[in-house]
Amino acid sequence: MVHGPGRWLVSSGRITLALSLLTCRAGREESVRRRESCVRILQAIVMLRLRQVGRPIARHRRGLHHGSNGAAGGILPETPRAPLATTTKCTACRATAAARRYHQSSSLPNSGADERKKACSDDNGSSGALEASSSEASSMASASSSRDSVESTETGRGGSSFERDVLLRLLEIARPERGLILASAATLAVTSSITLLLPYACGSVLDAAVLEASNPTGNFDPYKVSLGLFGLTGTAGVFVYARGVMLNIAGNRIVSRMRRGLYGSILSQEAAFLDSSKRGDLISRLSNDSFFVRSAVTTEVVAGLRGLVMSAGSTGLLFYTSPSLAVVSLLSIPPVFVAARVVGRSLRRKQKRVQELHGNATDIAEEAIGGMRTVHLFNSERRELERYSSAVTSAHDAEIDVGKTRAKFDGAVHVAANGAVLLVLGYGGTLVLGGEMSPGDLTGFLMYSLLMAGNISGLSTTYAEVVKSLAAAGRVFEIMDRVPSIPSSLDSKSECKEVSLEGDHKPKSIRFENVRFAYPQRADVPVLTDFELDIKAGENIALVGGSGSGKSTVALLLSRLYDLNSGTIKVDGSDIMSMDPSALRSQIGVVSQDPLLFSGTIAENIRYGRPNASRAEVETAASRARVAEFTSDLPHGLDTRVGSRGTQLSGGQRQRVAIARVMLRDPPICVLDEATSALDARSEFHINQALKEMTQGRTVISIAHRLSTSE
Numbered sequence: 001m002v003h004g005p006g007r008w009l010v011s012s013g014r015i016t017l018a019l020s021l022l023t024c025r026a027g028r029e030e031s032v033r034r035r036e037s038c039v040r041i042l043q044a045i046v047m048l049r050l051r052q053v054g055r056p057i058a059r060h061r062r063g064l065h066h067g068s069n070g071a072a073g074g075i076l077p078e079t080p081r082a083p084l085a086t087t088t089k090c091t092a093c094r095a096t097a098a099a100r101r102y103h104q105s106s107s108l109p110n111s112g113a114d115e116r117k118k119a120c121s122d123d124n125g126s127s128g129a130l131e132a133s134s135s136e137a138s139s140m141a142s143a144s145s146s147r148d149s150v151e152s153t154e155t156g157r158g159g160s161s162f163e164r165d166v167l168l169r170l171l172e173i174a175r176p177e178r179g180l181i182l183a184s185a186a187t188l189a190v191t192s193s194i195t196l197l198l199p200y201a202c203g204s205v206l207d208a209a210v211l212e213a214s215n216p217t218g219n220f221d222p223y224k225v226s227l228g229l230f231g232l233t234g235t236a237g238v239f240v241y242a243r244g245v246m247l248n249i250a251g252n253r254i255v256s257r258m259r260r261g262l263y264g265s266i267l268s269q270e271a272a273f274l275d276s277s278k279r280g281d282l283i284s285r286l287s288n289d290s291f292f293v294r295s296a297v298t299t300e301v302v303a304g305l306r307g308l309v310m311s312a313g314s315t316g317l318l319f320y321t322s323p324s325l326a327v328v329s330l331l332s333i334p335p336v337f338v339a340a341r342v343v344g345r346s347l348r349r350k351q352k353r354v355q356e357l358h359g360n361a362t363d364i365a366e367e368a369i370g371g372m373r374t375v376h377l378f379n380s381e382r383r384e385l386e387r388y389s390s391a392v393t394s395a396h397d398a399e400i401d402v403g404k405t406r407a408k409f410d411g412a413v414h415v416a417a418n419g420a421v422l423l424v425l426g427y428g429g430t431l432v433l434g435g436e437m438s439p440g441d442l443t444g445f446l447m448y449s450l451l452m453a454g455n456i457s458g459l460s461t462t463y464a465e466v467v468k469s470l471a472a473a474g475r476v477f478e479i480m481d482r483v484p485s486i487p488s489s490l491d492s493k494s495e496c497k498e499v500s501l502e503g504d505h506k507p508k509s510i511r512f513e514n515v516r517f518a519y520p521q522r523a524d525v526p527v528l529t530d531f532e533l534d535i536k537a538g539e540n541i542a543l544v545g546g547s548g549s550g551k552s553t554v555a556l557l558l559s560r561l562y563d564l565n566s567g568t569i570k571v572d573g574s575d576i577m578s579m580d581p582s583a584l585r586s587q588i589g590v591v592s593q594d595p596l597l598f599s600g601t602i603a604e605n606i607r608y609g610r611p612n613a614s615r616a617e618v619e620t621a622a623s624r625a626r627v628a629e630f631t632s633d634l635p636h637g638l639d640t641r642v643g644s645r646g647t648q649l650s651g652g653q654r655q656r657v658a659i660a661r662v663m664l665r666d667p668p669i670c671v672l673d674e675a676t677s678a679l680d681a682r683s684e685f686h687i688n689q690a691l692k693e694m695t696q697g698r699t700v701i702s703i704a705h706r707l708s709t710s711e
């Protein structure tokens with residue numbers, strides 16, 4: 001005879017009335033005939049439940065694909081699936097010990113910024129806790145920085161270490177939303193209790209019905225019982241709804257924060273890093289990978305917790321009901337655990353590969369869409385389509401491979417979990433036949449077994465999703481943790497501020513001393529060797545040379561977009577290495593050879609030079625750079641939109657807008673890199689006049705192929 005937990009779970013009102021009925025028990029003197037009929041009923045129930053238990057799991061998986069919550073109350077495992085999400089970390093504080101360790105192992109271009117960042121981490125006391133607590137975890141994220149490092153993780157530190165550390169890091173990122181996440185987890189207490197009560201209630205109803213059938217009293221009304229249980233289920237439904245909403249909010253906030261942090265980190269990276277990265281891959285990390293991470297920090301955490309609570313709860317109740325039968329029902333757990341460990345490692349490696357392949361495909365598409373005109377001019381649509389198709393096919397083939405591994409795992413877990421239930425059915429049926437157990441108890445027991453089986457299956461799905469998210473998280477952290485070798489303007493606490501030029505408009509002297517430089521991508525092909533240049537403050541010099549001789553490179557080095565291999569560059573006698581790069585750049589206006597405009601209006605593009613300039617100042621700059629000449633023909637004048645990368649303007653018009661942008665900025669150092677190469681003779685003459693006016697009292701470097709252009 002069993003006295004279940006139903007009594008203490010509910011204590012008042014109608015529900016108590018209904019539940020008190022459930023505590024009725026069938027007596028041992030039940031006839032053999034009755035037992036047999038009960039066993040037949042049980043078999044029918046069990047078969048029904050076995051069929052049903054597969055459905056919510058399938059629904060659960062579909063829910064994941066569509067980002068739905070898919071949460072459901074009732075006896076079957078709830079599957080809370082909120083759209084997922086993430087956090088940012090101050091770019092100034094990315095110099096964690098972990099990040100330093102990462103740079104030692106990463107395949108990404110090394111930043112060499114470790115020393116510089118030590119000062120930064122000292123400065124950021126406010127984020128110290130975050131740094132300290134996440135350092136170990138981020139070292140793992142760091143270790144995932146490349147396929148190579150992942151593989152070394154596999155053979156070296158082991159998969160579980162990777163998972164644990166990245167998971168800790170993710171939890172750290174989710175920390176600001178901990179209130180919502182904890183509240184969602186707290187709803188589990190209610191929904192799980194109700195779910196765990198239902199099997200007991202069903203068993204009791206069955207026994208009460210059997211008793212009532214043999215000895216009618218008129219006190220047993222199945223509808224009343226159902227109504228009471230419906231009240232409980234309804235309550236659980238409200239909590240499931242609340243959980244879905246809270247997770248959704250938390251997930252979206254987290255992913256939005258994480259994307260901002262990742263984007264900030266990408267923007268902060270030095271030019272050399274971006275030279276060596278695939279743009280599509282970075283975009284893929286920003287969109288796809290960040291999205292996957294959202295599920296790990298919200299939905300999967302709660303789903304995992306729920307699975308654990310439900311599995312533990314149902315296991316406890318199984319032992320409470322029948323210890324020997326409970327041992328039989330738990331036989332499936334050890335093999336499932338071993339399979340999870342083996343499959344998890346393989347899944348993580350494969351999933352990272354999938355993300356990389358998707359990154360490649362995005363890169364190809366991004367390049368072709370950006371260069372659509374060239375594609376059309378060379379009739380390369382088919383070639384581009386084939387290139388993209390091949391990349392996408394590889395990515396999807398890899399994804400199918402992941403799917404097969406997952407499906408094998410899910411299938412094995414399903415068989416193991418439900419196989420245990422069938423064992424219980426066989427062994428439990430024998431106990432009922434032997435009179436050692438009542439039919440109601442066996443019903444309750446079987447339902448708890450099914451509950452446990454469902455939850456173990458659910459946990460396997462959660463595990464696979466978490467592994468997927470962790471692979472994506474590793475790719476996101478790889479960039480987020482990367483410390484740029486040249487501080488960016490986003491590094492608010494940049495430590496290189498010994499010399500600040502900000503707000504200073506006096507002309508400056510420039511000196512290149514014994515400069516040697518090779519682009520990091522072609523380290524063995526020096527562009528400048530023993531390069532010397534001495535420009536006095538206010539001087540206007542021309543840099544003339546053949547194509548590819550390194551003229552534009554000089555402008556890039558002066559603005560510290562790249563660091564030298566050796567030698568020094570001094571501005572007003574100070575080494576630019578000791579200056580805050582953003583302050584240095586604020587003193588230099590570069591009109592580049594192939595100026596880039598951003599989508600937006602012409603006025604917005606001119607204002608890019610000085611965001612707080614007034615409309616009148618923008619108009620003056622537009623007029624001096626002869627922008628007004630072509631905008632007067634356009635219906636919206638300066639407010640005409642230029643399209644992505646300025647494609648709706650001609651090359652010469654783009655160049656004029658770029659000149660106006662620098663004129664508005666009015667910097668003490670001007671670099672004019674073939675600034676008028678795309679202009680007709682008349683416009684060039686007028687602009688040169690305007691440039692002469694603008695550069696009065698400024699230090700100017702004019703770059704040209706021929707001396708005549710720079711005169």
Ligand SMILES: Nc1ncnc2c1ncn2[C@@H]1O[C@H](COP(=O)(O)OP(=O)(O)OP(=O)(O)O)[C@@H](O)[C@H]1O
Binds near residue numbers: 275519520522554
């Ligand atoms: N990001 C880069 N990575 C590797 N090599 C580069 C990179 N940018 C330029 N180079 C190489 O550096 C050399 C100098 O380039 P640079 O752009 O300075 O030439 P330039 O004198 O301005 O030529 P042009 O007159 O054609 O504009 C070239 O050989 C070029 O191929």
Ligand SMILES: [Mg+2]
Binds near residue numbers: 553593673
């Ligand atoms: Mg050039």
